Amino acid sequence: xxxxxFLTIFISAVFIYNVILSRFLGLCSFIAISKETKPALAMSxxxxxxxxxxxxxxxxxxxxxxxxFNLTYxxxxxxxxxIATFVQxxxxxxxxxxxxxxxxxxIYLPLITVNCAVLGVAVLNIDxxxxxxxxxxxxxxxxxFQGICVGLGYTLAMLLMSGIRERLELCNVPRALKDFxxxxxxxGILSLSFMGFSGFKF
Amino acid sequence: MKTLIKEFTKGIIKENPTFVLVLxxxxxxxxxxxxxxxxxxxxxxxxxxxxxxxxVSLIKDFIPGKIRIPCYIVIIATFVTIAEMxxxxxxxxxxxxxxxxxxxxxxxxxxLGRAEAFACKNNLASSFFDGLGMGxxxxxxxxxxxxxxxxxxxxxxxxxxxxxxxEPIFVFGMPSGALLVIGLxxxxxNFLKNRKT
Numbered sequence: 001x002x003x004x005x006f007l008t009i010f011i012s013a014v015f016i017y018n019v020i021l022s023r024f025l026g027l028c029s030f031i032a033i034s035k036e037t038k039p040a041l042a043m044s045x046x047x048x049x050x051x052x053x054x055x056x057x058x059x060x061x062x063x064x065x066x067x068x069f070n071l072t073y074x075x076x077x078x079x080x081x082x083i084a085t086f087v088q089x090x091x092x093x094x095x096x097x098x099x100x101x102x103x104x105x106x107i108y109l110p111l112i113t114v115n116c117a118v119l120g121v122a123v124l125n126i127d128x129x130x131x132x133x134x135x136x137x138x139x140x141x142x143x144x145f146q147g148i149c150v151g152l153g154y155t156l157a158m159l160l161m162s163g164i165r166e167r168l169e170l171c172n173v174p175r176a177l178k179d180f181x182x183x184x185x186x187x188g189i190l191s192l193s194f195m196g197f198s199g200f201k202f
Numbered sequence: 203m204k205t206l207i208k209e210f211t212k213g214i215i216k217e218n219p220t221f222v223l224v225l226x227x228x229x230x231x232x233x234x235x236x237x238x239x240x241x242x243x244x245x246x247x248x249x250x251x252x253x254x255x256x257x258v259s260l261i262k263d264f265i266p267g268k269i270r271i272p273c274y275i276v277i278i279a280t281f282v283t284i285a286e287m288x289x290x291x292x293x294x295x296x297x298x299x300x301x302x303x304x305x306x307x308x309x310x311x312x313x314l315g316r317a318e319a320f321a322c323k324n325n326l327a328s329s330f331f332d333g334l335g336m337g338x339x340x341x342x343x344x345x346x347x348x349x350x351x352x353x354x355x356x357x358x359x360x361x362x363x364x365x366x367x368x369e370p371i372f373v374f375g376m377p378s379g380a381l382l383v384i385g386l387x388x389x390x391x392n393f394l395k396n397r398k399t
Contacts, residue, residue: 021377021378022377023232023377024227024228024229024231024232024377024380025228025306026228027227027228027231028225028227028228028311031224031227073283073287074283075305076279076282076283076286076305076308077276077279077280077283080275080279080308080309081272081275081276081279084271084272084275085272113309114309114311114314115309116228116306116309116310119305119306119308119309120302120306123302123305123306124302127302174389175392175396176389176390176392176393176396177385177389177392178392180224180385180388181385181386181388181389181392182385182389183385184381184382184384184385184388185381185382185385185386185389187381187385188378188379188380188381188382188385189378189382190378191376191377191378191381192373192376192378194378195376195377195378
């Protein structure tokens with residue numbers, strides 16, 4: 001466990017392998033909720049919180065339940081159940097303690113369950129930081145940090161995209177390209193610019 | 203019989219999951235680098251769709267309404283695990299190429315969407331054909347996108363070089379190429395639809 005390793009995780013999760021623009025995880029929310037900056041930011045923070053918490057929980061589930069009992073083939077089922085339950089719990093807690101925040105998040109919270117970024121990061125953490133059925137040194141901290149970085153990368157992409165699309169509202173675009181098609185093409189150009197980061201490989 | 207055929211064919215063109223409903227794009231874009239990967243992903247997703255549609259339509263009367271979504275997710279995850287393990291056993295090369303996108307079929311909106319919108323309200327036969335149609339539509343869309351990307355990105359189709367001396371455009375093999383191709387295809391289909399009306 002050293003600083004260099006953390007830096008590598010940060011740069012590759014935020015820039016080189018950006019969740020949305022290079023791994024295509026969470027693409028549905030990226031296209032659907034990026035019309036305005038404010039909801040896009042609210043969604044990003046909600047996703048970031050859930051990703052960080054679920055990478056902690058799934059690490060414990062994998063390390064202390066699935067590995068010792070040789071149940072690793074139940075990975076997908078147990079992770080998605082844990083994530084779905086956790087999202088439900090967060091929703092209930094927020095509704096009880098802060099109705100204001102609950103209204104701000106609105107329908108985005110339940111939608112996060114089916115956001116592939118959350119399950120994707122959990123599976124990725126296990127693939128990267130557990131080798132041959134054994135955890136690498138400091139794997140818990142790496143998983144946690146990767147969760148935070150992926151959340152940051154998601155926020156960055158959402159912010160860029162919603163800013164561009166807000167301005168596009170005023171432009172005159174061909175009728176056939178309105179909405180979805182144009183959003184994909186903008187995403188493609190954004191992703192092209194992120195490809196420049198793959199220059200600094202470690 | 204006629205309605206069954208209609209359930210099957212609607213998923214291919216009229217309600218194509220990728221181009222009309224715009225659902226489940228993560229795997230579509232990520233694995234469509236080569237046609238072989240696209241076909242593999244399509245078959246895996248069709249298997250999961252078919253299995254989950256059949257099971258959900260069989261036990262729909264026993265599932266309490268309040269917890270139906272978690273129940274569907276468990277059923278879907280079971281079929282995904284079966285697909286994942288058989289792929290690991292019989293086709294390790296494909297498994298490595300598809301990577302984390304196989305377990306991610308669980309959160310593919312098409313599968314949960316069909317369970318919630320169709321299979322929980324219809325009988326076994328129509329659910330079966332609905333799942334099959336959606337799966338075939340998804341596979342065809344994947345084949346179309348991956349064929350364009352593989353041809354432009356590497357000048358090949360299914361690993362065979364088509365035109366000698368064709369200079370490949372590498373960007374179509376990259377992630378950004380996937381977004382560009384699907385954006386342009388969606389625009390093209392919109393254009394056709396607008397012209398018809």
